[in-house]
Amino acid sequence: MYWSCIFAPTTGAQAMFIFTILYTENQWCLTLLSNKMCPDVKELSWPGVVAHACNPNTLEGQSRWITRLLKKHLDTFLKGESGLRVFFPLCGKAVEMKWFADRGHSVIGVEISELGIREFFTEQNLSYSEEPITEIPGAKVFKSSSGNISLYCCSIFDLPRTNIGKFDRIWDRGALVAINPGDRKCYADIMSSLLGKKFQYLMCVLSYDPTKHPGPPFYVPQAEIERLFGKICNIHCLEKVDAFEERHKSWGIDYLFEKLYLLTEK
DSSP states (O other), rough: OEEEEEOOOOOSSOOEEEEEEEETTEEEEEEEEEEEEEEEEHHHOOSSSSSSEEEESTTOOHHHHHHHHHHTTHHHHHTOOOOOOOETTOOOTTHHHHHHHHOOOEEEESSSSSHHHHHHHHHHTEEEEEEEOOOOOOOTTEEETSSEEEESSSSSGGGGGSOOOOOOEEEESGGGSSOGGHHHHHHHHHHHEEEEEEEEEEEEEEOTTTTTTTOOSOBBBBBHHHHHHHHTTTEEEEEEEEEOGHHHHHHSSSOOOOEEEEEEEE
């Protein structure tokens, strides 16, 4: 498991730390990527330690069946349309981005880890360019040479500063479950602001006993999705998959389900 995280103390913060957490062979390894001064402490001082976490490649190695779920419900998601704008929040280096781009769609993602973005382009054998995001000091956007993949290297919470536009589709495959519960409303408001007309929003969340594992990835019940998106979205659970594996016992849980939701315009 590979996470990139932001840590900012909740009071009196003067710095933002970006680091990776690698979990392998039952051991944790933390690597500091950068220590950036925060020009606006209040804006970055979200409650809790894991204020923003993502999974550049897989969410605890679950990409195999996540991809199967996506492909199984692809017709429902795309509805036969072409040339769509597809958004990947906390995208990391999700292989689905190239998959959509290869089928003629425009892919836009946001990811805090520059390492994850560079690895995506390298692993997918894609040439790219990079340029600063003028609205966000220190942030960059990485664009494929083909022009149909643009990945913003910044916090998801800074994204509203950019003129990124509206999206036809959103594929949330590990973003909401990585957001600190105290920041979910802010995250949902940002996602809602990006929804275009007749949008389709696919969301994967995890279900387990939250009294036994505090997260991340965090437990997100349907009631929470209703609270966050119910005013503007119809919410339908497409599928529930048993995702429990032997290694999840180290979390202290004895069951784990992946739930795939489709959110559509009311």
